């Protein structure tokens with residue numbers, strides 16, 4: 065997606081050896097016009113699939129999943145929660161996910177009432193690095209005996225192992241921008 069790549073080149077910052085900060089437009093301050101286009105492009109990548117619901121994880125995935133849903137058929141968006149809120153029921157599907165950026169593990173959880181057997185679920189997330197968030201979300205779908213239609217990612221770091229782990233499990237992965245590597249603090253796309 066050329067518009068997204070342009071914004072990453074202009075406004076993204078490479079911090080630490082392997083982390084791209086895109087908080088000027090993607091995951092702190094949100095550029096709504098760009099989100100509209102991202103939603104359309106994610107929807108376009110999965111337009112031939114039957115999708116009943118979209119699953120993501122808080123917090124950055126939520127708005128992206130909503131714009132994608134709006135560009136599809138306004139399917140319900142469910143987001144996995146990371147904290148141990150008293151509001152969420154005990155009746156959950158859960159999976160431990162190690163966060164690449166926070167270097168901490170959280171048990172992501174979704175209330176069982178939101179998924180039925182054989183529903184078709186599209187997974188959406190902002191970044192794909194080592195694939196732990198996407199694998200955790202896919203595990204939740206599998207626990208519900210629902211189907212993973214595919215995994216839509218906004219920015220993939222192609223030099224990390226996420227895609228190969230997900231494809232090994234048989235999941236279709238679509239990313240709007242794939243980073244090949246970082247070179248002297250600059251992003252080089254594949």
Ligand code: 5GP
Nearest residue numbers: 082083084164191192193194195196197226
């Ligand atoms: P994974 O689970 O694939 O290792 O990492 C994906 C998750 O970690 C995403 O949900 C995203 O929040 C975060 N993440 C991983 N790498 C980056 C990065 O380079 N920049 C930002 N902003 N988030 C990242």
